[in-house]
Amino acid sequence: MAPRLLVYTRTTDYRHDSIPAAVAALRTLGDFDVTATEDPAALEAPLDAFAAVVFLSTSGEVLTPPGRDRLTAYVDAGGGFVGVHAAACTEYDWPHYGELLGARFDRHPALQPGKAVVEDRDHPATRHLPAVWHFTDEWYDFRTNPRPAVRVLVSADETSYEGGGMGEDHPLAWCREQGRGRVFYTALGHTSEAYRDPDFRSHLLGGITWAARR
Helix, strand or coil: CCCEEEEECCECCCCCCCHHHHHHHHCCCCCCEEEEECCHHHHCCCCCCCCEEEEECCEECCCCHHHHHHHHHHHHCCCEEEEEHHHHHECCCCHHHHHHHCCCEEECCCCEEEEEEECCCCCCCCCCCCCEEEEEECCCEECCCCHHHCEEEEEEEHHHCCCCCCCCCCEEEEEEEECCEEEEEECCCCCCHHHHCHHHHHHHHHHHHHHCCC
């Protein structure tokens, strides 16, 4: 049987137009069996059958208290968790979520081209990328720098675009361990076009397969 992914796209704040394209892309990446949902009850049910849970541009408060407990237990027991783009704009009222993901969204400049610097190529999400990756996105700033608590894979070169607010050290994609589980996050993925980009698709697939231990 193909490994299963639970892809969660509920939004109670800003909703990205790219979500349908993103879900369609995940259905064609790797050999995963994708279950996509916006129903919070799906996170209240046992998650053990899933190789990873993907929060795909979720926003606002998207979990019930039982769902929070279930997700915490799932990751601590060895489950994979993947956050994409606006997943960092999610569950501001739940402190553990910020710790799980590694950082919370603060602001972003206008959508524009820029340069992402690959810091760590010894990871499935980055080993295919060039040292400097030209990309168009919103270049998220975060409330805190996650570097002390995560393994940074990609950072933003703020000299390559207008409006960056974190300075010379601006992590953009990273991974970490939580209990026995694995967490991967990428701030990229704002546009529908991103999910047709071969480099971004490989970046996303690499992060998911790492978190899912595949």
